[in-house]
Amino acid sequence: MVSIKEVAEEAGVSTATVSRVLSSSDHVRPELRQRVMEAVEKLQYRPNLVARSLRSQQSNTIGLIVSDIRNPFFTSISRAVEDSAYKQGFSVLLCNTDEDPEKEKIYLQLMRDTNVAGVIFSPTRQIMSDLASLPFDFPMVIVDRSVPDVDVDTVLLDNVESAYRLTSHLISNGFRRIGALFGETSTTGIQRQRGYEEALKAHGIPLVPEYIKHLQPRVEASYKIATSMLQLPHAPDALLTSNSLIMEGALQALRACNLSIPEDIALVGFDETPWTLLVQPAITIIAQPTDEIGKTAADLLFQRIAIPTRPTRQIILKGQLMVRGSSTPLHLKAM
Amino acid sequence: MVSIKEVAEEAGVSTATVSRVLSSSDHVRPELRQRVMEAVEKLQYRPNLVARSLRSQQSNTIGLIVSDIRNPFFTSISRAVEDSAYKQGFSVLLCNTDEDPEKEKIYLQLMRDTNVAGVIFSPTRQIMSDLASLPFDFPMVIVDRSVPDVDVDTVLLDNVESAYRLTSHLISNGFRRIGALFGETSTTGIQRQRGYEEALKAHGIPLVPEYIKHLQPRVEASYKIATSMLQLPHAPDALLTSNSLIMEGALQALRACNLSIPEDIALVGFDETPWTLLVQPAITIIAQPTDEIGKTAADLLFQRIAIPTRPTRQIILKGQLMVRGSSTPLHLKAM
DNA sequence: TTGTAAGCGTTATCAA
């Protein structure tokens, strides 16, 4: 492994000069610069980024901490983040927490220990109290979830509003007994529940506790809970799900119960996935602008890395209601 | 940021002793060990991994280089790799190449520059010739694709055999005009094509060049190519797709053409995705054991990191044919 | 504009 020292010797200059040519825009005589470049080329020199990072106390790596990369929402976010990072010359450390606060802590510590430039994080509710107290000195951007009492950059969907619109859509299409499945680990589920409840209230529809469930945001959990909800004496005529994994489990449950959508029951949810348009009928959803969320989070992070004292921002993006067959109005059902 | 020096002072020992207590199993007097641990605890000391990596010339990071994390196959692989890495105390640098050889090179260089412990890589065909010549000294495991002339650990599906079985399944169900869409960037597509062609030959069915297409493994490309194939004068009565993105585009095309599956045309492919069981009819596929592939790749890598001279291995895993409604026999179609 | 030399925070060598 050729080092900066050998390049310096080859070019007949000091290591400082090589370093200047390579990383700073310091004034170096063109002739020397040329000699250095040639030596670099000849020896196929590549700077050791570990040494550079140790010395300069900076790094070109950012951390991305999400609950599960297999959740299509996070898959998409990750891709967008990696893309932005690549363009800025950064690379991405991927961390899955499985919504486990212990894993979250371990990964946050790792971020500190490896001296990353910054972190994009989608935290559970449990970790939040710690978040303020733990001494995390690196730049951080929160995505998808909100951290109420901490002054930190955040990129969020307008969850209350989106859930409100989704629920209102069901109501105006004639559905009244709207079962709802929310993720229990994040603030997102809570906010979406608020939107759901506000919509019901606004339309004078009573809340039915049996219709509201909180669960781990996983396919299997959702399948179970949805199945049991479908077996209620007075079963729902519509199901609202608060993320795509939950929606997947719910759809499996509907299929297992041989229920027709939307004739027997409507199904709506959040997030565009490869299959929302492929199943029949297609599923009505709130599409989150995942690319933009990821890109915005990365942008915020790079800005904070550049200017650590910058005032924090909370960016709230709008979801888009995509009306499809799975929530067709009751009076059209016979058609 | 508290350093080893401060811990040493606090404990009244040298930095060497602190280092020994923390990272090596060297013999340290229990009493000193105790004092060091207390100092570590008191000062909340955490070793700086960058410095450690620079000095020891090792690291606890592995690279994962895939074409696109949004491909459900790679999503699942990534999750499995990250899981295994976490258990071994490693973290994962995620890199998307978009099947672009230039990006592959850049990322491979990054791996070298950051001194990663090793890399799990799914290369394009183009990069392979370079792979032998480029001086990549780090441990590497190839997944999903094969690199014929390089002595490197590999984890693969039995692609020829799997495609053979999938094609034979279609044939024995009465389909004869089997269109096939293969990814053009990987060896995987080529091998699956071989299995497809061998199955046709074995059953005395002539190859029709118009029925065989190579394309970028992307949804949009697949949609276009599939659509044009469906408009052939003598259109296929079945479509075989060589990965889930291609399958997705093909299914979109079938839907756009208002074709019924399997009455008008059968559809089969590779990879279990969230939707293969949710669409109706469910799709017949070869399921790859993605968890096992990822886990095996990580295991191989850690073994090679531990013993660099270990003889290389090629591990070939079997796919599982999941027969579903999308390839129901012709004589049952009327039912 | 360039070179010398002092670190960055560890670990590894060598003596004690």
Added chain:
DNA sequence: TTGATAACGCTTACAA
């Protein structure tokens, strides 16, 4: 068993 001390490969004052 322990402690000085020299690296690891780079950047950056400071001097020249």
